[in-house]
Amino acid sequence: MLNLIGIGFIWASSQLQPGDSLENRPKVVEFDKSIIGSYQADDDYDYFKYTEEESAWTKLQNWLNLQWSKFLDWVFSGVSEGNFWNYLALTLKILLILGLGVLIFWLFNKYYVVRQKSPPADQSQINLSEEERLIQKKDLSTLIEDAESEGDYRLASRYLFLNILKYLKTHHFIDYQFQKTNADYKSEITQQDIKSEFTFASRFYEFVWYGDFKLEVSDFKSAKTRFENLIDKIQKTRVHG
Incomplete structure (x- = not known):
């Protein structure tokens, strides 16, 4: 064991160059302060970016897009499997959507016609x-x-x-x-x-x-x-x- 320590000391001593000393300090490198501003103005070096809060309109758009995606997923769910029952379900869903659209149009048209024919009391105006x-x-x-x-x-x-x-x-x-x-x-x-x-x-x-x-x-x-x-x-x- 002592022989190994001695051999290691001799090897380390042989690696020292003339003039080496443990008391020597590394040379201080001075940075060019004139280029610091250019780095600060570069967004690539900005590591403290803050995300702005979404507006109410943006939140509404995102919510509508999410609901629309869910609706499409519901309508076309299972179609990619190529199953007969999945295609039948898709057909029934489309018919249901069309039926609701026709019903809404009919109710709106009926309500509009009634409003046109029923002016407020004592406010009917001459044609x-x-x-x-x-x-x-x-x-x-x-x-x-x-x-x-x-x-x-x-x-x-x-x-x-x-x-x-x-x-x-x-x-x-x-x-x-x-x-x-x-x-x-x-x-x-x-x-x-x-x-x-x-x-x-x-x-x-x-x-x-x-x-x-x-x-x-x-x-x-x-x-x-x-x-x-x-x-x-x-x-x-x-x-x-």
Whole structure:
């Protein structure tokens, strides 16, 4: 053992070069400080990058993309296996999706049509150009008779109501303007008995025309009598008023 230690010491001593000393210090290397800035500006040497938080819109997009991927996986699951039952399931899924799409379209179309035919109470507005033209230029009595003879009591009721507006305008009970509503005309009538009858006439017209209700002959005859009596009252009130 001692022989080995001695041999190792002799070998190590032989490796020392002249001038070597344990007290020697390594030479300090000075870096060129002028190039430090260029390294700091290089993103490749930036090891402290921070990830910005995703916006709400980005999160929503990612969520939608995830749901869409899940949906496609559900629809086409098992198709790659080439099994008959998997293809049958795929066909049923497609039919289900198409059926739901048709149902949604039908419900939307029905809801939209109902909204078009059902304006709010006392806010039904005159059909601008057509009704203005009818009131000013057409012989409404002839139109009423023609519609009644054809059994179109809904259209006849429309002409009857327009005839009332025409007489109210002619005898200066209302200031007729096509953008006004029936509620506006009602507020302009000062005679209470005429205002009361006009309220009935406007409500009847709104239910029949905008509500698209089926009108029986007896109901039309009764309303026609009240409409004609209102026109007589308008004429007499202006003459004797």
